[in-house]
Each structure stands twice: as C-alpha cells, then as structure tokens.
Amino acid sequence: MSDARLSVFKTYKLYVGGKFPRSESGRVYEVTDSKGKWLANAPLSSRKDARDAVVAARKAFGAWSGATAYNRGQILYRVAEMLEGRRDQYVAEVADAEGLSKSKAAAQVDAAIDRWVWYAGWTDKIAQVVGGGNPVAGPFFNLSSPEPTGVVAVLAPQESSLLGLVSVVAPVIATGNTAVVVASEKAPLPALSLGEVLATSDLPGGVVNVLSGRTAEIAAPLAAHQDVNAIDLAGADEALAKELEIAAADNLKRVLRPQPVDNWSADPGTDRMTAFLETKTVWHPTGSLGASGSAY
Amino acid sequence: MASVFAYAPAPESRSVVDIAPSYGLFVDGEFVEAADGKVFKTVSPSTEEVLSEVAQAGEADVERAVKAARKAFEKWSALPGSERAKYLFRIARIIQERSRELAVLETLDNGKPIRETRDADLPLVAAHFFYYAGWADKLDHAGFGANPRPLGVAGQVIPWNFPLLMLAWKIAPALATGNTVVLKPAETTPLSALFFADICRQAGLPKGVVNILPGYGDTGAAIVAHPDVNKVAFTGSTAVGKEIARTVAGTRKKLTLELGGKGANIVFDDAPIDQAVEGIVNGIFFNQGQVCCAGSRLLVQESIHDELLDSLKRRLSTLRLGDPLDKNTDIGAINSAEQLARITALADRGEAEGAERWSPACELPSSGYWFAPTLFTNVTQAHTVARDEIFGPVLSVLTFRTPDEAVAKANNTPYGLSAGIWTEKGSRILAVANKLRAGVVWSNTFNKFDPTSPFGGYKESGFGREGGRHGLEAYLDV
DSSP states (O other): OGGGOOOOOOOOOOBBTTBOOOOTTOOEEEEEOTTSOEEEEEEOOOHHHHHHHHHHHHHHHHHHHHSOHHHHHHHHHHHHHHHHHTHHHHHHHHHHHHTOOHHHHHHHHHHHHHHHHHHHHHTTTHHHHHOEEOOOSSSEEEEEEEEEOSEEEEEOOSSOTTHHHHHHHHHHHHTTOEEEEEOOSSOOHHHHHHHHHHHTTTOOTTSEEEEOSOHHHHHHHHHHOTTOOEEEOTTOOHHHHHHHHHHHGGGTOEEEOOOOOSOTTSOOOSHHHHTTEEEEEEEEEOSOOGGGSOOO | OOOSSOOOOOBOOGGGOOOOSEEOEEETTEEEOOTTOOEEEEEOTTTOOEEEEEEOOOHHHHHHHHHHHHHHHHHHHHSOHHHHHHHHHHHHHHHHHTHHHHHHHHHHHHOOOHHHIIIIIHHHHHHHHHHHHHHTTOGGGSSSOSSOOBOSEEEEEOOSSSHHHHHHHHHHHHHHTTOEEEEEOOTTOOHHHHHHHHHHHHHTOOTTSEEEOOOOHHHHHHHHHOTTOOEEEEESOHHHHHHHHHHHTTSOOEEEEEOOOOOEEEEOTTSOHHHHHHHHHHHHHGGGGOOTTOOOEEEEEGGGHHHHHHHHHHHHTTOOBSOTTBTTOSBOOOSOHHHHHHHHHHHHHHHHTTOEEEOOOOOOOSSSOOOOOEEEESOOTTSHHHHSOOOSSEEEEEEESSHHHHHHHHHOSSOOSEEEEEOSOHHHHHHHHHHOOOSEEEESOOSOOOTTSOBOOSGGGEESOBSTTHHHHTTBOO
C-alpha cells in the first residue's frame, strides 16, 4: 500500500556559484504554508553567505556578459524547457507557498515559464532597441550600445514566490548581468527549487545565486557591498527600501525602487532590463581630422 | 626651446559684453533680490578682478522658485510639443546671435581660453538647444511609449567647468519634455546662467518655466531636498553626488548624476605618434584639465614610452599659457583659488609619493590662479595621482606591455566615465573599446562632444545619460 510509504523530504539548500551549499552559519528557519503547516527548514543565510554569493556572481560576470546574446537566449529558453518539465513540482510548491488553488498556482507557473521565453527572445534584440548610431556633426561613426551593469542584488517580491521571482531575475540576466537573489522571506521554497532548474539549463554557475532567510539581514550587506553594482528593491518595504537606498549610495549602485505591482502576469515591458544597463558610446573617426585625429 | 615665432597679443575685445555691477536671482520671470538680502562676488580667475555682485539664494528663495516652477508646469506641460519646440528654437537662435558676447563673458567668469568658449562651448550650447527643440513634438516616437509624460519640477545643480554648456545639457531636455526648471549655477561662475535668464526673457519664455538661483552648496542642497521637486540632475563631484543620492533615497524623485572620472588614454605601439600627442594634449589640457572626462591617466605601451614622452614634452613646451581673452592662448586660468589649492596639493603629493614631476618652462602671470601643465612619470597604480581625480592640468603616465594589461589598468578605478584608444589596428580598437568599463570611448580622438551623442558614466562616475535620445529618459516619467 502506498499509504504506508513514508515520503522523502527535500533538504532545501542555497544555490551559490552553481553549487548547493547550506548556509555557512548552520542556521535554518521554519517555512510554513499559508495555514501554518510545516513545509521545510530553509537556510537562514548570513552576511557571509551574501558576500560569498557576490564573489560567485562577480566571477561569473566576465564570461556571461561576454557570451553572445544568441547564446544567452538559448540558455534562457532552456530554463523555460526545464521548468516546463518540472511543472507539477512547481505547481505544488507555489500552491503551498502562496495558499493558492491548484489551478491558480498552475496559472502562476505557466506565466513564469512564458516569462523565461519572453526574455529569452529579448537577449539579442534589446541592443537594437536601446542602442544605435548617433548622427554627430563631424566625421565620426558614433555608436551607443547597452552593456550590463555588473553584479545586481535582487530582492525578490515577497508575495509572488515564483512568477514575481522570475519576473525580476530573468531581465537582469538576459542582458548579461549576474545576480544575487534574495528569495521571498516567507515563501522561499520555489526560489530555492529554481536553483535546481538553473543548474540543469546550461546556465553557468554563479550567474544566478539564490539566498533564503531574513530579507533585511541579507540585503543590508548586499546594499553596502562595494562589488555590487546595482540593487532591485522589489522585495523591500518602504522603510527597508529607504535604508538600503542610502547604503547603496556609497558606491553609487543603480537602484530600482520598489514599485507597486498588482499583477505580475501583465506585459513586463523593457523597464526591468534597461534599469540594469549602461550605455557605452564609442567615437570612431571616419575621415581626415587634420592634426587632432587620425587620417583614414 | 627657442621660440620660432613670436606671437603678438591678440586679445578679444571685452566691449562686446556689458556686465552689470549686480545681479538678482531669476525667479518667476523676474530678477529679484535674495529674501535675506545676501550677495556674493564673482571674480575673474585670470585677474582676480571682481566682475559683479550676485544675489545668493537661500531656503526661502528656493521655496519661491520651486513654487513658481510648479505653477508654470501646468501650462508649460500642457502646451503642444510643437509650441515648446519653437521656444527652444528661439533660444537656440538667440544664443547663436549673442555667442560672441557669451563667449567673452564665459571666458571672463571661468578663466578658460576664448578659443575654447568661442569654438567649443558656445557652438555646443546652441546645438544642444537646437537638438532638443526638435524632440519636443516628437516624443511619441522616442521609444518610451505613446505620450510620455514629464516629471514636473526639475532641480538642477551644475558645475563651473562648462557653465553655460552644462546649463544647456540640463535645461534643453528638461524643457523639451515639458518640465519646468530650478537651476543653480556654480558659485564661481554664475554670470552666464544669469545672461541666459535674459535670453529666456528675449525669447518670451513663459515666466516660471526657468528659474536661476545662484548660490553655494547649501542652495543646491535645499533644491535637491525640496519635497516638491520631482527630478534632480547634478553634475559635479562624486562625493557630492553620493550625498545627493542619500538625500533622495526613499523619495520618488528621479535622479541622474554626472560625476568625476579618471579617464585612461591608451596609446599602443602602432599609434601615429604626432596625432596621439595632439589627442593626449587635448585630453588633459583642454579647459586646464578641469573636465570630468579628461584623459588624466596616460597608458603608454612600454616600447614607445620614451619616444612618445619626448614628443609630448616637446609639444607641451609650445603651449601658450596666459590671458584667456587672447586668441592665441592654449591654457587659461584655474577657476578658483580653492581649485588651485586642490590641484597644488595633489601634485605635491604625487611628488612626495615618488612620481617624477615635469613641467615645461612656463611663466605664470602674477595675479590670478594659474597652474603650469604638469606631467608625472614613473607613476604606479598605487600613486594618488593615478587614482584621485585632480581636475587640473596634471597628467599621470603609466605603462603597459599587452592589450589585456592596458584594459586591466584602465578599468582599475572606481570611476568609469571616459577612455581613449590610439592604434592603427581596427580590430584592436573594437576589442579594447568593448572591454573598457566607461560610458564614452574615443578612438584615435579625444574630448569630442555632440548633442546627439549620449554622455555619462559607469560605476562611480554616475548614472543616466545626457545627450541624444537617451537624454530624454531622465526627464520623462518612464
């Protein structure tokens, strides 16, 4: 009888540098469903975990930002494929995490999968939309191109444990940034499981790093970290967001302030990509400039 | 070096500009005194002559100006874009008409050579207004969705190195997109902004759309902190930029910052030496090096170091330092006693830390603020002169052996505003440009600017872009 079989619980672990470590602190916290039933013990990440994740993200940045846009698109599409294959698992996890019915949870998971497909298609188009040649008044070829900002700390939305998470992580990495993601504090399990999908999608280790725990505790060292280039405050409340924005000013991180989102299923537009892009403009002489420049 | 040609003085006439003995704040279309009656003096850096006495805006004046800008916003933002465009075209034209007057004024108040104000600053100022004038009725097509909305009142704080050009970079896109403006010029260079107020009057610009508040840092801080300001744009030092970022934290104010730099100018062994030397000189001695995107770190491939340095020193010996109004002058005055002290201290530190200092034989005028063009060789990446922004005519020379080393050294700074690449090999230009973490890269040229070309930094050089289509975003609710 199947009733007699004791199920195997999953040990939820962090996802850092392509590996699945426990918190270096050895701490865990209890995660429950919306009715208070125990679901799992999740790692309670420390400052040190946050710093380790930044190191992993920085290490991954060169290769990921240097990969072709086509290659990044292939990999993001692969993430969608892997997620589709494990759809049932995520439906169950999202239903538990957010207290949703099976059908509502399924809609969230489907939208999350489709979101990966949306951003997979953007990787080799965003530069054409936001970059381009500039008709300067002189003999120059002048080209502006978007480039990834670098290492982005992402505080995932607190309420939408998978769709919200994917909606903030995918645009960051689509353009070549690497990410340190702080999962929803009370519903971290879909985010921790997402690491398993990312690990099997040809996404290089360190491109996305997922931490669970107290958002305020993990976010503070990330906002103050000198090797983090930007921070998305989606998962911070007003008071925490202000505090983190102040800390982020110390090395002039690009800050995406929390914005009210009623419906994560809505068309995401390009804003979350452009928030973490720099514009580089290169001037090339096209003709004789006399003594002050090159002759062709 | 013996002088081959003797130059006769060729001074530009001061008579084209009529500087009043005193100026008020420009608020709600009128020149007014500061509420507390405070004034400060602005001097000519090349002679220390007092040019005028200018009202100094305090908090009450900021309140008044923001209120005027808020009131004007309703009608200004509701105007058809084509009408806003025509006001900006008018302004652009009047600037062209008055450009000689404004060039002389700017040279007097700032200390930079007339050759630069006449040939660089003023043409770019007019071009910037022309460029953004044309955007005002085309915003639907700018790539920010249909009918993008302005933000409201823009608080803008600008520096003293390109006073009128920085004003143009701030005001032109703000007005084109339908915002109204409260702008603070730098305390050492308030005059061209006040002349611009007169241009607004001539153009018939509705009152309150542009408000000019001369003052010091506290005036700027009051503008930035004002709760009814929707947008903050700042160009200046990284330290102040960080302070502003902290001030606006937790608000809904949109922020763009254009801050300091420590630009690397990379010269490879196949570069045409004479052209590279001109580019290096332009990179660090344009505007006495008081340029955020200056090429203040020269990275030379080791094999051509001696040859390049010989040429560079020879060229520096021909630079003419002196009266900024003289049309032959290459190097003008440092903008203020304070800035001169900062440059002097940093250069002394370079010497104390063991870098080798060199300047051409160069006679400095007896009054005013002057600093001879200066080179440091034997510089390592740890030296202060290789790390800190000096904002003066001081070049630090470092060497490299391979392209990778050049890139690593160029990027080894918290700044990321500009860089230069000198080589005859096209693929090397593109490869190196790709790897540099800087917002503007000049290949086989340096310090080129254009209103269509986005300008701004990576990392601690700030965020947001000025110029081009990109420059619109800073002033739109998108």
